[in-house]
Amino acid sequence: MRRIVSRPDRGEPMRVTVKAMQVLLVLVERRGTVVARSTLLERVWPDTMPTDDVVTQAIAQLRKAFGDDRESPRYIETIAKAGYRLIAEVQWQTEPDGSDSAAIDGEPATPAAAPPPAVLEGGTDDMAEPAARVPRAIAAAWPTLVLAAVLLLAIVLAFSKRSPVDAAPLAGDTEPQRVVAPIVYRAITSTPGLERLPALSPDGATVAFAQAGSEGEGSTLMLQEVAQASARSLTTPEAGHSDVMPVWSRDGTRIAFVRVTPRDCRIMIVASSGGEAREAGRCLRQAYSMFDWTPDGRGIVMGGLRSAEDASAPLQRLDLANGRWQPLAYGIADGDVDLMPRYSPDGRWLAFRRNISLADLWLMPAGGGTPRRLTNLRGDIRGWDWLPDGSGLVFSHVTSEAGLYVYRLADGSIDPLPTLSTGNAVHPDLAAGAWSMVFEIDQSRSGLFRVRIDGEAPEPAREPLFESSGVDMLPAISPDGRTLAFISDRTMAVQLWLGQVGRADTLRAIEGLRPVPRHLPVWSADGRTLLVLGKTGDGDRVFEVDAGSGRVRRLAVPDANPVFAAYTGDPDRLLVGVDGGQGRIRLVLYARVDWREIASIDDVAVARYDATGDRVFFTRPSKVGLWRADPGLREATQVSEVDPAPQHYRHWGVFGGRPFYNGPGGGCATSWRPLLESDAAGACVSRDGVAIAGSPSVDGTATWLYLGLPMAQNIDIGWAALPVGLRSLR
Known part of the structure; x- marks a missing residue:
């Protein structure tokens, strides 16, 4: 729950405390009736012995957030010697979403001490990653789990009294939602x-x-x-x-x-x-x-x-x-x-x-x-x-x-x-x-880290990046290794951020884009632009961001349900994963001039372009392994039958023509090792925390691995x- 109050007459939203929000929700539940202070104490502070003024403080904070006047209330009315009454109209809203997973999907697995042969569950990575609260809390599930999620509950109190309207439907639901009394x-x-x-x-x-x-x-x-x-x-x-x-x-x-x-x-x-x-x-x-x-x-x-x-x-x-x-x-x-x-x-x-x-x-x-x-x-x-x-x-x-x-x-x-x-x-x-x-x-919770992978240390040290009190995730390093793009809710809203590594003063958020925090931003070969999936009123769409100016441009990808996108070696061609409508993803190669479909491959979980070898690697949603295709998507060959497993379909990357795996294995929750080189040495990046959203990023010199990792697991x-x-x- 975000606990944010927005008012039409004030530009900046105000965040209230957990207890103030719980008080408000009790008042919402009983709107129009008087709620005694004793009831609020019992509901919001159960099994504790708070002082009586905690209710007064919570009400005062709510009034401040709403700009309400105790003497002439428009929202919360004080009833002398009785309690409080909510007098404003109420509308429950959920945020429409057309994405396959606007936070991060996850998959059940087992602890790092005993990673299972394979786990398929819930989402694509349903217990292996944090149940992400994007915005605000990305959770690390079990060490061999992948990612997961939290409640977005928006309460809209009318600035002036007006008739209630139907709440916005959940994505895919065409019927108006009815208010169900909140559960405690x-x-x-x-x-x-x-x-x-x-x-x-x-x-x-x-x-x-x-x-x-x-x-x-x-x-x-x-x-x-x-x-x-x-x-x-x-x-x-x-x-x-x-x-x-x-x-x-x-x-x-x-x-x-x-x-x-x-x-x-x-x-x-x-x-x-x-x-x-x-x-x-x-x-x-x-x-x-x-x-x-x-x-x-x-x-x-x-x-x-x-x-x-x-x-x-x-x-x-x-x-x-x-x-x-x-x-x-x-x-x-x-x-x-x-x-x-x-x-x-x-x-x-x-x-x-x-x-x-x-x-x-x-x-x-x-x-x-x-x-x-x-x-x-x-x-x-x-x-x-x-x-x-x-x-x-x-x-x-x-x-x-x-x-x-x-x-x-x-x-x-x-x-x-x-x-x-x-x-x-x-x-x-x-x-x-x-x-x-x-x-x-x-x-x-989780945060951003980078790890040196050019040495021989079996467990290299992790270096934190751009620390904040929010959730930072999905870091993507530019081709020259200088600029990091990532998704964060540090401003209490999910945004795309850019900043030079090691220089927090260069951080800036990209305005006009609400990214889908599922896949990494994808850099162009010259480092000038990025591909990002973003939310719009009519579903998720593919956007191109100019890294220098911050300008955002929506691409005219014809498919109504894009899931991910990637550049190719030809600037006039683009790879896009699209949902065919039955929950299965098709990898499509488009000509950008007229958005004509050139070729496609069915049954793809995620694909990444390898500039060194001019080829495409991809995973499948229900089969173990890694596949490789030519840039025209004419032929596809399975190149790994061991990793990644379907629940870790994003836990891999490509740099310098070498695909590598960063999922759990060998008693390590987040590993790093080349996929196609059986004798190549790897490293344990995190023994007890699975990489958030799986997707890793490596700089052009293969010196640093960038990824999100859990910071506190509970x-x-x-x-x-x-x-x-x-x-x-x-």
């Missing part, structure tokens, strides 16, 4: 470090979660009552093992989970009362992702990678009796990747997330058949679950930030589910028999009762 949640874990992927028992009384070990140790499954109480260990993995991703059986007697080592991955089951875990089967192709029990309790359904021979990656069922995997029988098109399956509470339906970063939710009968598309987001869905009565879904979606939303099956509408607390609510999990949920509260578990209004959606 509390953190039920508060220890330093990472508590991940909580799962709530069917009766809503107990939560299971994975707790990362300290100093490189693996993670352990924990059980805790839904309260701020002590957690107890459910599993005791051996050294070098990590237990992750717990899922309760429907009767609450068993918990299935994934146990991983650097070279192995197994599905395990343990009694919820404790005891020895037993193996149910090996992970499919040594990969794992979010899964669910079948309604009869005899199987596990999970999505996964597709092999070189497969045209698609359907959901598969693990038979717990014999440990064998079998694809489900249903309609799936070539190139589709299905993940995050969850059966409805009555067992009649199976919903799932289709595709990686450009994802949507789909629904089909539990027995198979033809799925139908529920949402049209083409974005980063960071976890979801069914409402207990099966009338809808609650999901986390990353636009400019990550937010919780409710989808109604009855009419297909999507409404925001705002919270009255701070932190990034992602990966929601609901109790099947109770109207409550748990989720991750991601409050991690993920807790939150719990909340669902608003009563959600119980009558049918």
Whole structure:
């Protein structure tokens, strides 16, 4: 939550404190009625003993932000000896977004001490990177995770009283959003470090979660009552093992989970009362992702990678009796990747997330058949679950930030589910028999660093760059190694910044551009311009920025859904990744004169041009490895079958004709090593923090590696009762 108040009569917005914003949200929730001071103390300062003047101070700050007068109020009215009343009209707004992931997508994986053979989950990098709060908090998930997200909640209080209007819809939703009463949640874990992927028992009384070990140790499954109480260990993995991703059986007697080592991955089951875990089967192709029990309790359904021979990656069922995997029988098109399956509470339906970063939710009968598309987001869905009565879904979606939303099956509408607390609510999990949920509260941060890679140090020192209290990420160094372009929210707004390395006084923001913080800015060969994906009222578009003057020019790329762009060796040709509408990216070579399509390659995650070899390298969204194509995109050849894995599809770069990898591996969360040179020495850049958004940048002399890294990692578990209004959606 950004906590910024903007007024039409004042140019500069004012930021209020967390507690002042929480007070405001309680007043918004009860607009037009008097809210007692005791109620505000109970709601905003629970389980504490504050002095009575904290409410007075919060109200005073809100009045200052709104330019309100206590004697002649237009916003907050003081009712003597009773409390306060909000008298202004209120409109909830979400920020429209057409990008596939306006913050940064992420993917579940495992701690650095035990990186999994492969992990495919949530977004493209759903747990491996920080759940980014772009603006304001980029979180580092687990060391082998990639990036992730937070709630953008804009409250617009009319400058003068006027009639309320419909809120702006979530990207892809054509129906007006209705206001759902904000939920109040509390953190039920508060220890330093990472508590991940909580799962709530069917009766809503107990939560299971994975707790990362300290100093490189693996993670352990924990059980805790839904309260701020002590957690107890459910599993005791051996050294070098990590237990992750717990899922309760429907009767609450068993918990299935994934146990991983650097070279192995197994599905395990343990009694919820404790005891020895037993193996149910090996992970499919040594990969794992979010899964669910079948309604009869005899199987596990999970999505996964597709092999070189497969045209698609359907959901598969693990038979717990014999440990064998079998694809489900249903309609799936070539190139589709299905993940995050969850059966409805009555067992009649199976919903799932289709595709990686450009994802949507789909629904089909539990027995198979033809799925139908529920949402049209083409974005980063960071976890979801069914409402207990099966009338809808609650999901986390990353636009400019990550937010919780409710989808109604009855009419297909999507409404925001705002919270009255701070932190990034992602990966929601609901109790099947109770109207409550748990989720991750991601409050991690990150910054910019550079590391020397021209030496032989196995763990070279990191040098911080352009320090700020905001989130700096996606650094791209100019060809001459002098100027760094990056994306930051240091002014409380996401902007593109340019500055000379080592000279903070040269920093300047580029006005007139709202960048999509997903891929690196791309420099032209002469260092004069940059390609940046930016947000507009009609979706994401490709912009070209003049580095000298700061002028911004929108390029007339004909495709309505660009995802990334890159220069080629020919100034009259441009490479653009475009979304074909089904969540799959096509790499297109355009002629800039008339924007004619010259050639294309399907099924591409991200592509980068190699000026030294005059060729194009790219990764695929559901296959391990790296591919190379000629500049005309006529022929494509796989050149690496080992890295990058799909969940680390951005963790690589090219310099001097040499592709290199900077994802997790060998007990290191962020490594650096040449991809095609098996005997080449590498380095460990960060042992416990995964590179933010993956994408690295190297200067022209191959001396410095530039990247974003987490600075403080903290993920807790939150719990909340669902608003009563959600119980009558049918």
